[in-house]
Structure formats: structure tokens, C-alpha cells
Amino acid sequence: MQQLVAYTVIGLTTGAIYALASSGLVVTYVTSGVFNIAHGAIGMIAAFSYWQVRFDWGWPAPIALVAILGILCPTLGLAIDRVALRGLAQATEVTRLTATVALMAAFIGTAAWIWPPENRQPFRGFFDGNNVNIFGVNVGWNKIIALIAAIIVALGLRVLLYGTRLGIQMRAVVDDRNLAELNGARPSRIASASWALGASLAGLAGILLAAEVQLNIVPLTLLVINAYAAAIFGRLKSLPLTFIGAMALGLTEAYLLWGQGESWFPKTVSGFSTSGLRQATPTIFLFILLLLLPQAKLRAGAARLRERSVIPQWNTAILGAVVLVVSSIAVTGMLTRSNTIYLVQALIMALAVVSLVPLTGYAGLVSLAPLTFAGIGAVLMSKMPGDGNVLSLIAVVAIVALIGALIALPALRLEGIYLALATGAFALLVSILVFNQGKIFSNGVAEVPPLRIPGVDLSQPRPKAIFLSIAFAIVGLGLVALRRSSLGRRLVAMKDSPLAGATLGMNLVRTKVLAFAISAAIASLAGALDAGKVAPDNYVFDRSLPILLLAIVGGIGSIGGAFFGGMLLGSNAVLASIVPSLSKVTQVMPGLIGLSMGRNPNGASHQVATAFRPVTQHPQSLVIALGGVGALWLLTFLDIISNWGFFAALVVWGLGIVPNLPALANTTGRPRMLCLSIAAAGIGLASFFDDVFDAAPTGGRLLAVIILFVAVGNAIRRVHTPAKPTNKSSPDLVGLVAFTAEELSKSDRDIKVVL
Amino acid sequence: MTASRNVILELRNVSASYDAISVLHDVNITVHGGEVVALLGPNGAGKSTVLKIASALLRPTQGSIRVANHDLTGAPASELARLGVCTIPEGRGIFPNLSVYENLQMAVKKGLTISVIEERAFARFPMLAERRSQLAGTLSGGQQQMLSLARGLATDPVLLMLDEMSMGLAPLVVADLYEQVQTIAAEGVSVLVVEQFARTVLGIADTAVLMSHGRVRFAGNASEVDEATLSGAYLGTQETLN
Amino acid sequence: MTALLEVRSVAVRFGGVMALSGVNLDVQEGTITGLIGPNGAGKTTLFNVICGIRQPTSGVILFDDKEINRIPTQKRSSLGIGRTFQRLELFTTLSVFDNVLVAAELAGVDNPHEVAKEQLLLLGLSNLASTIAGELPTGSARLLEVARALAGHPRLLLLDEPASGLDDAETQQLAQLLRRLKSLSITVLLVEHDMSLIMSVCDQIHVLNLGSVIASGTTDQIQHNPDVIDAYLGAAR
Numbered sequence A: 001m002q003q004l005v006a007y008t009v010i011g012l013t014t015g016a017i018y019a020l021a022s023s024g025l026v027v028t029y030v031t032s033g034v035f036n037i038a039h040g041a042i043g044m045i046a047a048f049s050y051w052q053v054r055f056d057w058g059w060p061a062p063i064a065l066v067a068i069l070g071i072l073c074p075t076l077g078l079a080i081d082r083v084a085l086r087g088l089a090q091a092t093e094v095t096r097l098t099a100t101v102a103l104m105a106a107f108i109g110t111a112a113w114i115w116p117p118e119n120r121q122p123f124r125g126f127f128d129g130n131n132v133n134i135f136g137v138n139v140g141w142n143k144i145i146a147l148i149a150a151i152i153v154a155l156g157l158r159v160l161l162y163g164t165r166l167g168i169q170m171r172a173v174v175d176d177r178n179l180a181e182l183n184g185a186r187p188s189r190i191a192s193a194s195w196a197l198g199a200s201l202a203g204l205a206g207i208l209l210a211a212e213v214q215l216n217i218v219p220l221t222l223l224v225i226n227a228y229a230a231a232i233f234g235r236l237k238s239l240p241l242t243f244i245g246a247m248a249l250g251l252t253e254a255y256l257l258w259g260q261g262e263s264w265f266p267k268t269v270s271g272f273s274t275s276g277l278r279q280a281t282p283t284i285f286l287f288i289l290l291l292l293l294p295q296a297k298l299r300a301g302a303a304r305l306r307e308r309s310v311i312p313q314w315n316t317a318i319l320g321a322v323v324l325v326v327s328s329i330a331v332t333g334m335l336t337r338s339n340t341i342y343l344v345q346a347l348i349m350a351l352a353v354v355s356l357v358p359l360t361g362y363a364g365l366v367s368l369a370p371l372t373f374a375g376i377g378a379v380l381m382s383k384m385p386g387d388g389n390v391l392s393l394i395a396v397v398a399i400v401a402l403i404g405a406l407i408a409l410p411a412l413r414l415e416g417i418y419l420a421l422a423t424g425a426f427a428l429l430v431s432i433l434v435f436n437q438g439k440i441f442s443n444g445v446a447e448v449p450p451l452r453i454p455g456v457d458l459s460q461p462r463p464k465a466i467f468l469s470i471a472f473a474i475v476g477l478g479l480v481a482l483r484r485s486s487l488g489r490r491l492v493a494m495k496d497s498p499l500a501g502a503t504l505g506m507n508l509v510r511t512k513v514l515a516f517a518i519s520a521a522i523a524s525l526a527g528a529l530d531a532g533k534v535a536p537d538n539y540v541f542d543r544s545l546p547i548l549l550l551a552i553v554g555g556i557g558s559i560g561g562a563f564f565g566g567m568l569l570g571s572n573a574v575l576a577s578i579v580p581s582l583s584k585v586t587q588v589m590p591g592l593i594g595l596s597m598g599r600n601p602n603g604a605s606h607q608v609a610t611a612f613r614p615v616t617q618h619p620q621s622l623v624i625a626l627g628g629v630g631a632l633w634l635l636t637f638l639d640i641i642s643n644w645g646f647f648a649a650l651v652v653w654g655l656g657i658v659p660n661l662p663a664l665a666n667t668t669g670r671p672r673m674l675c676l677s678i679a680a681a682g683i684g685l686a687s688f689f690d691d692v693f694d695a696a697p698t699g700g701r702l703l704a705v706i707i708l709f710v711a712v713g714n715a716i717r718r719v720h721t722p723a724k725p726t727n728k729s730s731p732d733l734v735g736l737v738a739f740t741a742e743e744l745s746k747s748d749r750d751i752k753v754v755l
Numbered sequence B: 001m002t003a004s005r006n007v008i009l010e011l012r013n014v015s016a017s018y019d020a021i022s023v024l025h026d027v028n029i030t031v032h033g034g035e036v037v038a039l040l041g042p043n044g045a046g047k048s049t050v051l052k053i054a055s056a057l058l059r060p061t062q063g064s065i066r067v068a069n070h071d072l073t074g075a076p077a078s079e080l081a082r083l084g085v086c087t088i089p090e091g092r093g094i095f096p097n098l099s100v101y102e103n104l105q106m107a108v109k110k111g112l113t114i115s116v117i118e119e120r121a122f123a124r125f126p127m128l129a130e131r132r133s134q135l136a137g138t139l140s141g142g143q144q145q146m147l148s149l150a151r152g153l154a155t156d157p158v159l160l161m162l163d164e165m166s167m168g169l170a171p172l173v174v175a176d177l178y179e180q181v182q183t184i185a186a187e188g189v190s191v192l193v194v195e196q197f198a199r200t201v202l203g204i205a206d207t208a209v210l211m212s213h214g215r216v217r218f219a220g221n222a223s224e225v226d227e228a229t230l231s232g233a234y235l236g237t238q239e240t241l242n
Numbered sequence C: 001m002t003a004l005l006e007v008r009s010v011a012v013r014f015g016g017v018m019a020l021s022g023v024n025l026d027v028q029e030g031t032i033t034g035l036i037g038p039n040g041a042g043k044t045t046l047f048n049v050i051c052g053i054r055q056p057t058s059g060v061i062l063f064d065d066k067e068i069n070r071i072p073t074q075k076r077s078s079l080g081i082g083r084t085f086q087r088l089e090l091f092t093t094l095s096v097f098d099n100v101l102v103a104a105e106l107a108g109v110d111n112p113h114e115v116a117k118e119q120l121l122l123l124g125l126s127n128l129a130s131t132i133a134g135e136l137p138t139g140s141a142r143l144l145e146v147a148r149a150l151a152g153h154p155r156l157l158l159l160d161e162p163a164s165g166l167d168d169a170e171t172q173q174l175a176q177l178l179r180r181l182k183s184l185s186i187t188v189l190l191v192e193h194d195m196s197l198i199m200s201v202c203d204q205i206h207v208l209n210l211g212s213v214i215a216s217g218t219t220d221q222i223q224h225n226p227d228v229i230d231a232y233l234g235a236a237r
């Protein structure tokens, strides 16, 4: 009995923290229309900052709280809204979701950079050491505060959202920004307010949580999964249900904890260990909830998209494939062995990224599990008889496609964000419950045999790289064929309007299952072709997020964009290898790249093409651009700047300055000049003074990071130049033009028109 | 003309474009106090674009917008709304995930409480009263249009701009609406109406502006518009094409 | 003449509201039948029931003398039921041509490209074939919905306010098209608030009010029916 009470209290207080986190999530979703994957990361940043001011700098708790929850978090929320999301107001839910994935990546990277694990000290909760006795159980103040805060917040939010004009305006802005403006509301202020509020709630949950689980970047960030589960219980709408869901989740966890300590609890079930079960509770909870959600109704109202789906042309596709294969042969001839291995990894990533093209790009279904399918592919390949036989590869691909289809079946009932989360839950479940089993990865590794092709040794990096680029080319061409086929059109049609599709005879179930199967099959290649020793860590859920991110950054639906995205992912490792300390910057990179999406939801491939077109048409700029690259290379060659400096400078030069050269030549845009110099200075600072930077105190590092963010953010913001309107006349009067004058006069005679 | 001749809205030499396609060329439109102006023209002529410019949802590439003799070019749409410019956009002018009641609450502004708005809205469209707590997105097409119009008719605007207000409404309702527009105008509200039913609108308008291909082809007294001018504006476009 | 579509005592309830209560009506093969009535009368709801997007609370739908209540939405199109939507449901990121092509392919016609081309020509949309559907002006978008519904060669075409947002010229063109459909013996059920269009093309009209049929008859009978004038037409326009 005593234990029941004890575990119930634990459960309720943990539930309270989940409730705080999840109501923040729901509020952000309801008031901004964005499902904020970075919610946990914001909480994590808040917890670290709180630790910084409270325990490292020794501020009193109330002041620290005000500083973090009242100033830092709202500012952060504001910045997120302004920098990352404003440009995406008209974009699809998927794109906005991905922008928050980018934020998450950026925050995780930033925290690791500012607060390296070495200098962390314990995090203590409020009134640490003082306990209250409830029904004979000692409960820490931190827990009690959490419970009280959760209740107050839940009630307050309900009043705010449904009882106040501000709340109604917030929801109205999500529904229709322009119309809200016509009603006199100020959408940008309102959106900022909702992000500030959401960030503060995330911060509160983060601080309370940190006292329970200590400062740890990834666990704190991913604990948001629990919040997802509770938020889904409230259907991302209802705050009371969310609260109940959070409590139920907290209790389930607590009782499982209790059970696992008892002797009757099975340690294994048919050979599989149950130790991961508690860790997996929220995920299982989430998965079950999602499956219990009522079948998504066919809803009317196709959104007008800013994202375009461009139909790939055969000639460019074939050209691209040939260039890829030829250049991989040429490049691998020059690279060192270790650099070739990096190229191999980048190509593997590219395959994983491209697996999202048919699924997310064409069919508009989001998957947070591409690497899970790759992992299943790798595991199956390692267990297949035949030791790298081509037939076993085919079997593996077929099996994974089937698994993909099976996963799709239950997920079919879901739409948009719910579907995305279901795939995320699946990914987490597989990595916690399956990949962590000794049976699957013995001693934490599996040996994927290289494919056996007569006369080629695919265990060597160079042939492997060439082989992978051929594989990518084939997959790419296959996807071009798919997009141009009737099935491809059907996938896009389903994305645009499932309702219309169904009334025209489309079997939505079959179409979705096909999309998942195709995507899973491609992803499985990324695992099955990755010969060598692989660890379950390669395929964890949080690694799938950057994959989705870069797929969208590259331009979802574009195969070239996917390749670009894979290369970017792979290049991180290269950068990190050149200068090890650079790894900190590379952690932030995907995030920063993702944030640039706010400027162009059509993706980077489109953006880069648009950005460089003026350069190629402006000879002076072209000369200056190439000259700049030459000069940088020379500086490196003469050892005036380090390799690291070369890379950083090249990025700033190539992506930040070169696209602006024609504009700079033509305008007197002083602000543009200014911001570019700041950007250059910011990255330069971080790059050249790397060693100094590492030695600097936390405050100094913080300052440098802020400068870098502001600088890069500014550069990204200003780089985009809107196209000048041309004087093309508006489209014709369709009806009249298409009919001959004779037909018209005939119709005049037999119809009495109102006119 | 019963009302004073003070200028409420003036678009001067306005040109506008969507991305790279320019759709309005040097448009001049003036609306005086208490005047009903009918903006007519075939689909694609740019009527809705004119309304977007006039409500500041779209910035003109050239020219200026003046409201009551203040230059408001570049001001946010919310500011115009606060000044009393009420625009009922074409199509779905409602918040689908808000209830009918909450939709009306969005129209609350200084000096006007929700109870007054509700009272007026439900008096004009009794059908909405029964659906007060229904989500607006699940209303029938016509009911949604009524809800959208209720905002304009219940909030004492200075200038009311109606884009295709009769779209999806039953004939009885439309006839009634035209009467209400006239009543409102008689109370001193200026009205800019865009409609497909040219004849009917001309019946209640003081001034007519005919557009095609992004240009104003005729602007003048509504009673001067005869069949020939009308079909000239509608069909004449074909000549300019050929 | 036989009834292609028979609606038998169909009722639909949304929570406490009866959107349809005991609706009975027939649509004769080869005719253009109008379905009119005040806002919120239940016209769109009836369309949704006919094409399977919503299950009726009670009642049956007979198509070609067979009950189709249990047939899922996507199979009804292969029976020959096509429709357009009051609120446009185009495939906004596909081109105009691909919109129609997808429909033709889904219907499994022999030469979808030819069929798509034909439909675009029929609706005067051929010069817009490569435009992205999401960027069409209202009028053309409405016509594209019709073209797309026609690509599957339906026997029964349900049109939900196809003329709303069309200008006079476009409405004329639509009227002309409707007559052409009739000569191709495609049956049309037409919901519309534009009375001049309804009266000029319909053979038969059903009037819904508050979820029940209050009158059925020819254009003449309907125009002079006092109940209809009271509930819907007003002083006839």
C-alpha cells in the first residue's frame, strides 16, 4: 500500500511535468499551426541557461527564473518566429514541421557547444533537500511545484485560448492570416506572442524536468516525446484531455518502474529483454493512441501550396546520372582512402534522403523513420544466407518494402502530423525494443556483407563509392520514371486532394501503401549496401530527423536536391575530420541550413539555382567569384589560413557573397554590404579563433555563438532578392477565346443571359 | 447623390503584380462618402486584386492608396481595418476552425460589443443563430457566405468592400442583401461592390467602374452605363486581344 | 425513360441537426435535373451521400436499380458517378492537363491522353493545359473541375454550383456545355443558385427545403409553385 501511494505520487508529479510540456506544445500548435518538434530542445536550452545563471553564476532562484522564463525564453520564441517561421506562413505543415526539426538540431548543437559535458555540475531543484510528507511518502518540493504549476497552467491556458479575445485571435491567425488582418488583428504580433508563450512553457517544463533527470542534452530534448504522446491524447486541441493523458503517462511509467523492481516481472519475453520497456512506454502509448484515433475523415479544402512539384525531364535526369557516375569515378581516383570512406557515407546518406522523395515529395506523407528502414535493411542483409548474394539483396529490399507497407496500413488512418508522429513512434520503438536486443546486434554490431559482384571488390572504398553512385543514379532515374508515370501523378494528386481522388476512383489505401513500400525499399538500400560493421546507433530515431530535414532543404520532390542534402550530411563528417574541433560547428550546421528554408520553401536546390542564375549571366561577378575561390585556395596553400578557415571562408564566400555580387554591383544597398560583412566576420571569428574560442569562458562562448547566429541569420534574411515584376499581360479570357465567334453568337441566340 | 462628396477611398495610378505577372495597370478609383460604387468586369479583369490593394493585403508596385485623404500606401491591412475599412473577401471569408460565435467575436472593435454584433448578425441571418456554436467550416457554403457578410453588415464600417457577395446565396437572400446594402449606404457608409450580376448591381449603384485586363475602361455615373458600354467592357476585351 | 438514380427516404443527422430527413427523388436517365433550395437545405449533403463521402443515417440510394449504400466512394466512380465540388478540390500542384489525365487514368479509359485532350477542348481549357491548376482564375478552375469529372465518362454527373464565381460569358459557355452533355446522353444533377441557368437548361427540378423535397416538376411548374417562391425564389428574378 505504502508503495502504491509512493509510486502514485511519483507518477502524478512526473505526469505534471509532462502536462506542462505538452500543454506548451498544444498551445503552440493551436496558436501558430506549427507542430514544434523543437519544443523539448527549447526546454533543454532553458534548463541549461537556468543552470548557468542559478548554479554557475549563483543568481538567486527568483531572479534566475524571471531571467530565463520571462526574458530568455520569450526572446527565443520571438526569434524562432521571426527568423525561422515567418517566411513559411503559407507553406505546408510538413515544411513548417521540418523547420522546427532544423531548430532542434541547431539547439542541440548549440548546447553541446556552449556547455561541454566536462563543465557540468549537478542541477538542483527548487528548495532542494526539503521534502513534504504526503500520505507517508516524502515528496520533493520540485515535484510539488511541478504539480501546482501544471494545474495553474492548464486552467490558465484554457481561459486564454477559449475565453479571451487574444486567444481567439491566435486561433484565427492560424486559420487564415489574411482574413484575421482584415478583421483588424495584427498577425505578426499575435504569432510572436504565441511563440513567446510556447517557449516559456517549454522552458518551465525543461527546468522542472532537469531537476529530476539532470542536465543531459539528448534525453532532455527527447523527453518531449512524452509530451507528444499526451498532446496527441488531447488531439492537439483539448487541454483537459492533454492533462489527463500526461497524468496517465506519468502513472504508467511509475507503475512500470515499480513492476520492474519486483521479482514477478518477466525479464525477457521469448528471448527479448523487457528492460527497454519503461523507456519505451511513452512511445508505445503514443503509438497506441495514434492507432485509436478515429479514421481521418475526407476533409474538403485543399490548401494552396507554395511548394511546387516540378516534373523532372528525362534529358536532365540522364545527364545528371552520367555526370554523377563519371565524376565519382574521377573524384575517387584523387581522394585518399579515408576521404573516400567519407564519400561512401555521404552517398549512403543521399540514398536515405532520396527515399523520402516519393513518399514526402510526391505523396505528401511525412516519415520520421527513413533510417529505421535502412537499419532493418542492414540487419536483414547481415542475417541473410548467401553472404552478399545479389539475390539476397533483392530479397531484403522486397522484405523491407513489405514491412513498409505493413507499417503504412495502420498509419493510413492518419493524416499529416499524426502520420508523421506515428512513423516517429515506430522508429523509436524499433530502436529501443528491437535494435537494442543482443539477438539482433550481437555485442552491439552487425556485419553487413558486401554485395558480391564478379570482378569487383565492394569491400574496398573506391569501388564501393562508384557502385553506390551508380546505385543512386539508377534509383534517381527510377524515381524520374515514377514521377512521370501514372502512379506518380496519382501520388501527387493524393497529396493535393484525397477527397477528389477518392471520388475519381482512387484507392487511397493502396496508393499510400505503395508510396510507403517504395520509400522503404529505397531506404533499405541505404542499409543493405552499407557493407561493413554497423551499430544500432547508426539507425536511431534522432538521426532520421536530419534526413527529413535535408530532404526538405534540398527541395523535397527533387532528386538532385536529395543528393545535395545527402552530401551536406556527409560533408559534416569530412569537415569534422579536417579539424576535430570543428565538429561543434558541424553539429549546428544542419540546423542553420534548415533555417534558411524559411526564405524558400521550395528548397535549396531551387534556391541555389535561382541565386546563382544572375551570377552566371553577369561576367564581372563570375570572374570575381572564381577569383575569390582562387585567392582563398592560395591563402590556404601558403598556410596563411588553416584548412578549417578555408572551408568556412569558402562557405561564406560561395553561398553568402557570390549570389549577391550582381545585386551588389547594381544597387547601392549599403545595408546588404553591412550584413554580409557581419556574416563574414561572424563566421571568420568562429573559424580563425577556434583555439581561443575553446579556452574562452562560457560567457565568451555564448557571445560568439550569438554573434554567429545573428550574423548568419541576417545574411540568410537579406540574401534573398525578390524578382522584379515583368510586364507580362494577364491571362486571356479563357472562355471567350476558346470558342469561335460563330459559336458565341449561336449561344447568344439560344440563351437568355442575365447581361 | 444623397451624401457628402468627401473622398473616402482613392486609388491613384495603381499598378500591381503577383510575383512576376503584372495584373493591374494604372488604375484610378475614387469612392465618396455614402456612395455605392459597382466594380464590374469579366473574370480575371483584376477586380479582386483592386480590393486586395484597397484593403492593403497586397502592396501596389506603383501608385498610392488614400483613405479619407491620408496616404496609407504600405500600411498594414490591420490598420485599415481599424480605421473602419471592412473588406469581405471573395470565397471563404470565415475562420473554419472557429465557431460561429468566435467568428463574430473576431469582428469586435472599439465601441462595439459582441452582443451588439451578434444581435445584428442574427437579425440579418436568422439561420446563423441556430448554429451559434457550430464550427464555421462545417456550415453549408451559403451559410459560410452569410457569416462572412455578417461582419460587414454588423460592424458600422466607414467603407464596405464586398467581393462577389452573392456567391453561393439563394436568390431570396441576394435580393434582400441588395436592399440592405442600399440601406447601409443611405446611412452614410460608402460601399464598393464587385459582382457578376452586372445588371442587378447597376440598379443599386451610384457610380460604375468597368474593368478588363487590369485596366479601367469606364468610370462614371451608373445610370450612364448602357448595354453597349457593358458588353463593350466585357466583350471588347476580345478585340484588344485579336 | 427510366430513373438512373433513385434516392429513397434518405436521412442524415449531424448531432442534433437533421440535414436531410426522408428525401425521395428520382433522376431520369438522359436529363438535366436541377436540385435547388435555400442555403443549408441539404443539397451538398445529398451529393456527399450519393457519392459515398458520407453514410446516410437511414435510407437507400439506388443507382441503375442497384442499391449502392455499401459501395465505397472510390468504386462508385467506376459505376459511373462523377462530381464536382462547391469548394474547389483541384489537384493544385498538378498542371491542368495532368488534372484531367489523372482522372482519365483512374477511370481506366483506353487512351487517357486522348481523353484528357478531348475534355480540355470541350471545356475550352486547351490553351491553359500547362498552367498549374492552383494558379487558375476562378472561372477556369470551375470548368476544370467539370472537365476532370467528365474524363471518367460518367453516366451521372453531379455538379455542385458549377456557375458560382463564373462571369456571364463563362456561364453561357457552361450552359452550352450542359446541353452538349445531354446530347451525349450524360445525365446531370445540377445544384445551382443562378436561376437563369437552371431555368434555361433543366428538364426537371427538385426543390429541397430544410432537408425535405418540397416540390418536383418542370421549370414552369417550379417557377410558379407558391411554396418554392416563398421558400427560395422570392419575387422571381
Ligand SMILES: Nc1ncnc2c1ncn2[C@@H]1O[C@H](COP(=O)(O)OP(=O)(O)OP(=O)(O)O)[C@@H](O)[C@H]1O
Binding pocket: B131, B134, B138, B139, B140, B141, B142, B143, B168, C014, C015, C017, C018, C019, C037, C038, C039, C040, C041, C042, C043, C044, C045, C046, C086
Ligand atoms: N459536419 C457538419 N456538422 C454539422 N452540421 C452540418 C455539417 N455539415 C453540414 N451541416 C449542416 O447541414 C445543413 C445542410 O448543409 P448542406 O451543405 O448540404 O447545404 P446546401 O443545401 O448545400 O446549402 P448551400 O446552398 O448553402 O451550399 C446545413 O444547415 C449545415 O449547417
Ligand SMILES: Nc1ncnc2c1ncn2[C@@H]1O[C@H](COP(=O)(O)OP(=O)(O)O)[C@@H](O)[C@H]1O
Binding pocket: A730, A731, B018, B021, B023, B041, B042, B043, B044, B045, B046, B047, B048, B049, B050, C135, C136, C137
Ligand atoms: N494569387 C495569385 N497569384 C497569381 N495570379 C493571380 C493571383 N490572384 C489573381 N491572379 C491573377 O490576376 C488576375 C486578376 O485576378 P482577379 O483580381 O482575381 O480578377 P477578378 O476578381 O476580376 O476575377 C487574373 O489573371 C488572375 O489569374
Ligand SMILES: [Mg+2]
Binding pocket: B047, B048, B049, B090, B163
Ligand atoms: Mg474576383
Ligand SMILES: [Mg+2]
Binding pocket: B140, B141, B142, C043, C044, C045, C086, C160
Ligand atoms: Mg452546398
